[in-house]
Amino acid sequence: MNTKILKGLACGFAAAVLLAGCSGGESYADTNGNVGEVTLESGDTYAVITVKDFGAITCKLFPEAAPVGVKNFIDLANSGYYTNKEIHRVYADFMFQGGSANGDGMSTDDEPKFEVEYHPNMRHFYGALCYANAGGINGTQFYVVNNKNYSPMNADTLKSNLEQLNSLVEQANQLAAAATDENEKAYYQYYVSMYQSQVKTTEASIKALEDASEEVLKKYEQVGGTPSLDGGYTVFGQTVDGFDVIDKISAVKVEEQSNGEMSHPVDKIVIESVEIFTKE
DSSP states (O other), X not given: OOHHHHHHHHHHHHTTOOOOOOOOOOOOOSOOTTSSOOOOOTTOEEXXXXXXXXXXXXXXXXXXXXXXXXXXXHHHHHTTTTXXXXXXXXXXXXXXXXXXXXXXXXXXXXXXXXXXXXXXXXXXXXXXXXXXXETTEEEEEEXXXXXXXXXXXXXXXXXXXXXXXXXXXXXXXXXXXXXXXXXXXXHHHHHHHHHHHHHHHHHHXXXXXXXXXXHHHHHHHHHOBOGGGTTTSOEEEEEEEOHHHHHHHHTSOEEEOTTSOEEEESSOOBEEEEEEEXXX
């Protein structure tokens, strides 16, 4: 396979995913997560994300389902890290994302790093609070699902994608092995790494689909969401108030990002604060 074909196939798959991994554990805490009705009860921990000129979004946090992710978010919020950070990516009927150190969506060497936490009862319903990740490693960036629609996942399609990705890994490995200089070798090794990450994402999506209960599928039909992200990303919270704010942010005018995606807000969107509370 030549370089042009390899790169073209990469773009096709990369458009559908944010590079992600999957957790290794099979033992899950006993919790209903964000399946069913989510309300704030006495003792619950919740976050209030205040966005300048838009309002506040209140999200219940689920430490029993994502203990590392929730602790990380609380620590960052309490330290004031999120104050004046940007929401740098707004993608209608998908999600909006913020919390990067420099407002450009890039991670930094000194930010916290931890693996994806998966729980079968934490799903990408409309209003879900989740971690963006690179190569299966979470950091500081979070996103909120803004999709009110529901497109069911197809297991056969996912398995077909997995076969193609495994083939691309093999072909990229062959090209790397045949490379005549170090720069060319590094180029193909980059694609090996990228495809391997997408293999993990797709495997995680297949598992999440297999884990999906009737209650999960019913809620997706009722409220919408993005089930294609299930399994590959940490869902650690669920919006309980401020859905109107989600909708207002999601409707802003956007322009092209450096990668060609139409998702960069024309006008800067600033997070005034993220505050953590316990329901009395």
